[in-house]
Amino acid sequence: MKKLRMICLVSTFLLGLPMLHAQKKNTQVELEVQQPATGLDKSLKRKVAIARFSNETLYGKGIFYDRDHDPMAKQALDILSNKLASTGKFILLERSDLDKILDENDNSNSRFKGTGADYIIVGSITEFGRKNIGDANLISRTKTQIAEAAVSLRLIDVSTGQIIYSEEAKGEAELKSKSTLGVGASADFDISLSDKAISAAISKLVENVINNCMDRPWRAYFLTVDDGNLFVTGGKSQGLAIGQEFIVKEKGKVVKNPQTGLNMELPGKEAGRIKITFTGGDNPESEFSIVEFIQGEIDHSKLENYYIEEIKI
Structure with missing residues (x-):
């Protein structure tokens, strides 16, 4: 009788192992989904x-x-x-x-x-x-x-x-x-x-x-500051995700090319780095993201003088 009871207990334990493994695997998947993206998504559109x-x-x-x-x-x-x-x-x-x-x-x-x-x-x-x-x-x-x-x-x-x-x-x-x-x-x-x-x-x-x-770095621009939040252009449809980091650059000086007669902008200088904390919008033309500075700062009254650029690796 004891032997029969032992066999039943072992069988029940072995049958339960796949379920425990599946539950553990599902928990890992959920954690991976909820975890913010880090680094640069190379598929920025x-x-x-x-x-x-x-x-x-x-x-x-x-x-x-x-x-x-x-x-x-x-x-x-x-x-x-x-x-x-x-x-x-x-x-x-x-x-x-x-x-x-x-x-x-x-x-x-x-x-x-x-x-x-x-x-x-x-x-x-x-x-x-x-x-x-x-x-x-x-x-x-x-x-x-x-x-x-x-x-x-x-x-x-x-x-x-x-x-x-x-x-x-x-x-x-x-x-x-x-x-x-x-x-x-x-x-x-x-x-x-x-x-x-x-x-x-x-x-x-x-x-x-x-x-x-x-081959040209992906760019975005500052939209506005509202209730202390910095809004920038771009969202999920372009590949942006929470946790991504970008360089903030101050626009370079605009000079006139004497050969062509057209204005050209000199390379900008780095003003800091930001991280995406939220993405929103219904379509590619209305999408936006909220960002926070992790390094440096800019003049919030002159947002038009700055742009956001992807980090090339």
Whole structure:
């Protein structure tokens, strides 16, 4: 009888071990979730707005052509947006008024302020054409449809108003059909070749756009001081989390470049370091964070003279 009771007790203990292990594991997970993030999240997202994508070619432009509703320009804009969004490194902003902002007769850097973006992209289709190549002999016939496109992109840094990247690339797409003694595949006009050629050209430029954006330190700006709390731009959608630390810099002196005639800002000097204590907001354009200084201090009456920069490691 004692032996049977001992076997039951051992069995009950062994059966309970997995439950104790699971409870311990769940407790560890909860602690990990509640623990604030420390250090820098390398996936801080940049806010990008595509101001316009125009069609500068004569292809498809008839008497009733509407520049504001160009189908090829719309295709190119959608392709670029999808490629940038698929990287997970950007927040794309919808700003229908950016085209008007860029068309303003104003050479000052301030015309880019208020867009809500870190970078603005301006694109154009500079070349486009289609051609058919055929080869026929006694027993076979071959037909090749070819679409060729050239796309130009400019990347503008909103904080300085300067073009930091500009390049043009070409892309090509083709479709072949072959028949022998009248038997075989035959290809009609394929409108999708236009998309493929434009996509091929844009693909050659996207990596350079990504590198130029990500190689530059992520920046944010002070919003206001309310009830002793310092509010800054940026939130969860950009990758900010409680516990992250950033450098605070005082803006450098603005000087005029005698070669270009444009104003340029000299490098800023470090004024201190901050830590995020709270994040809030409903969408990327209204998100904010509350921070506290862990080193140094700034003049709260002149918040516009400072900016926040990520710590590069």
